[in-house]
Amino acid sequence: HASALPAENVNTRQRFPCCGLLRLFNSQCSTTATDIISTVEFNHTGELLATGDKGGRVVIFQREQESKNQPHRRGEYNVYSTFQSHEPEFDYLKSLEIEEKINKIRWLPQQNAAYFLLSTNDKTVKLWKVSERDKRPEGYNLKDEDGRLRDPSMITMLRVPVLRPMDLMVEATPRRVFANAHTYHINSISVNSDYETYMSADDLRINLWNFEITNQSFNIVDIKPANMEELTEVITAAEFHPHHCNTFVYSSSKGTIRLCDMRASALCDRHSKFFEEPEDPSNRSFFSEIISSISDVKFSHSGRYIMTRDYLTVKVWDLNMENRPIETYQVHDYLRSKLCSLYENDCIFDKFECVWNGSDSVIMTGSYNNFFRMFDRNTKRDVTLEASRENSKPRAILKPRKVCVGGKRRKDEISVDSLDFSKKILHTAWHPSENIIAVAATNNLYIFQDKVN
Amino acid sequence: MFVRGLKRKCFDGEEDIEGTLAGFKAIPSYNLQRQSLLDMSLVKLQLCHMLVEPNLCRSVLIANTVRQIQEEMTQDGTWQMINTQSAGQTSLDRLVSTDILCRSSKEQAEGKLVPVYSTFTKDCEGTQSQDNSEIMSTVTSPQVPKNLQSNMWEMENPQENRGNFQKSLDQIFETLENKSPNTVEDLFSEVDNSYYDLDTVLTGMMSNTKMGHCDLETFPSQTSTNSKSNCKSDLNELDHIVEILVES
Numbered sequence: 001h002a003s004a005l006p007a008e009n010v011n012t013r014q015r016f017p018c019c020g021l022l023r024l025f026n027s028q029c030s031t032t033a034t035d036i037i038s039t040v041e042f043n044h045t046g047e048l049l050a051t052g053d054k055g056g057r058v059v060i061f062q063r064e065q066e067s068k069n070q071p072h073r074r075g076e077y078n079v080y081s082t083f084q085s086h087e088p089e090f091d092y093l094k095s096l097e098i099e100e101k102i103n104k105i106r107w108l109p110q111q112n113a114a115y116f117l118l119s120t121n122d123k124t125v126k127l128w129k130v131s132e133r134d135k136r137p138e139g140y141n142l143k144d145e146d147g148r149l150r151d152p153s154m155i156t157m158l159r160v161p162v163l164r165p166m167d168l169m170v171e172a173t174p175r176r177v178f179a180n181a182h183t184y185h186i187n188s189i190s191v192n193s194d195y196e197t198y199m200s201a202d203d204l205r206i207n208l209w210n211f212e213i214t215n216q217s218f219n220i221v222d223i224k225p226a227n228m229e230e231l232t233e234v235i236t237a238a239e240f241h242p243h244h245c246n247t248f249v250y251s252s253s254k255g256t257i258r259l260c261d262m263r264a265s266a267l268c269d270r271h272s273k274f275f276e277e278p279e280d281p282s283n284r285s286f287f288s289e290i291i292s293s294i295s296d297v298k299f300s301h302s303g304r305y306i307m308t309r310d311y312l313t314v315k316v317w318d319l320n321m322e323n324r325p326i327e328t329y330q331v332h333d334y335l336r337s338k339l340c341s342l343y344e345n346d347c348i349f350d351k352f353e354c355v356w357n358g359s360d361s362v363i364m365t366g367s368y369n370n371f372f373r374m375f376d377r378n379t380k381r382d383v384t385l386e387a388s389r390e391n392s393k394p395r396a397i398l399k400p401r402k403v404c405v406g407g408k409r410r411k412d413e414i415s416v417d418s419l420d421f422s423k424k425i426l427h428t429a430w431h432p433s434e435n436i437i438a439v440a441a442t443n444n445l446y447i448f449q450d451k452v453n
Numbered sequence: 454m455f456v457r458g459l460k461r462k463c464f465d466g467e468e469d470i471e472g473t474l475a476g477f478k479a480i481p482s483y484n485l486q487r488q489s490l491l492d493m494s495l496v497k498l499q500l501c502h503m504l505v506e507p508n509l510c511r512s513v514l515i516a517n518t519v520r521q522i523q524e525e526m527t528q529d530g531t532w533q534m535i536n537t538q539s540a541g542q543t544s545l546d547r548l549v550s551t552d553i554l555c556r557s558s559k560e561q562a563e564g565k566l567v568p569v570y571s572t573f574t575k576d577c578e579g580t581q582s583q584d585n586s587e588i589m590s591t592v593t594s595p596q597v598p599k600n601l602q603s604n605m606w607e608m609e610n611p612q613e614n615r616g617n618f619q620k621s622l623d624q625i626f627e628t629l630e631n632k633s634p635n636t637v638e639d640l641f642s643e644v645d646n647s648y649y650d651l652d653t654v655l656t657g658m659m660s661n662t663k664m665g666h667c668d669l670e671t672f673p674s675q676t677s678t679n680s681k682s683n684c685k686s687d688l689n690e691l692d693h694i695v696e697i698l699v700e701s
Contacts, residue, residue: 122506184509204509232513232517234513253510286490286521286522289518290514290518293510293514340486343493344493346497349508349511349514
């Protein structure tokens, strides 16, 4: 009963031949989480999708296997496992609460039947093992089926316990807890390509961990000034290079990116490369620095480029060119004249993330009013889409949206003043190889897929 | 929004409020806008009445904005003019009273934005989005409860560094921890920790500038103010805050 939508959707005036963006449809109007979703991440195969929320919970979705019986259900993501990753804590020394909100989830590449992921709140990183159990042993000698110990004098013969099938159970167990290494709030974690180490970054420091060792970590970046009143810049995001295990980047609140090589020295205070775009003097205002603050940095899958997100733009940088980005995309430039209001209501401090598609040809980021934007780097086309129940019936093709900047507002357009700034899409994820995207809109998770055939 | 307030009250038909300095008419509006941004930023820095540690990135960005405004004001002479006109002593008195007013009213109102604004404005109606003209209106010197003030003066012995006191604003103003006596800690030990930051900022500055010698009698003389001196006192306040920031 899946609606057979025509190949050419009459609502669409613009054609986006890039990767079938034209035909993204609402594959699942999600489960509504009880809490605001704070992070979304596909694993390396795209089979699993993890979300973390403000309540410290992690929900993992698994993609349905293809089935001949139910072809229309191909590719749907169903809940696979739910667990409480972090609990709220209280720091008695400082009389402060430590939020249980999950800031980031990062998957480890799969090396056996179990899945491993890192999840972090402001202070503590945890390694979780998610594994299936579909058999259980029966026929113990020393205890009966209920688990009670048997009277040894009653045992007259020995038997070998056998494994019998049981209902599939997915269990998540915390395998490592990496605590007490961060004075400030953790904003990023990144698994190294050696799969043995990972880094965690807070506002002022970056630490390198070995997965096996929880009671110590190496500090590899420290930008805390000796005199805190000289503090003018903080670390906002950090990531390892996808292939070179000695290389990582970190971004700052002043709009700069530093690339560091861990072979150069133990403490990577001196960067190997420094990426910064010269300021445009004509656009200078009191808010210039705030809107230049980078909220997310991501390596391309190829490792040749990095993408950064600041308040109004997404930029792509070539690792070989430090003095300016090679591409700049305007996410919502119509907000430039509203910066003072956005400063007053704190929206100017919203941290939007950005993602690459599997082939690094399209980039995606979120905006307000539940809008999210995609930019095709090859054709230079872009599209604005909306993640909302009202506007996306299940399996309906997403209709491009447009914000009207002034003058006459056309029928389907929305004016800047009507935008809902409480509906912000900060977290999105793109399947590593297919055109499947996950978009977190406050409490709701949307999964959109490319309609092929 | 304050921009609309500007238009209605001060500049009928004024179009370009966004900051061009073209013409004499635009200059006051730019200054007002800048002042309002400064006030807003200071309030944002002081509003840390949360149980959770405030966002350091946000605090740093706001503090940088404050510094930027102060630098610009210094450059175009507004800052120096203000500084030379007011005596250091009177500014200290003002700080004392402001702090006490902030603290007591904050305690009462349980940390709402309103009482903080009331230190800067008169007859504050109570919402964050009040007109800029209200923000700029005259401020009458608040009545200072004498007993509270005397308590402040008594606290003079410096104490050790507070150790792991690490709210984000406090990190920015960490120098206060090292230099100033821990008067705040003692006096306000009953007070909700979330007000630490405002207290730290203001009382720390007072301690630094030897407020112990201030003459309380001078305080009533400040009751008559006009809009100009209101700007002055706001800027004096900023001056002291930014002194800490730029270590002048």
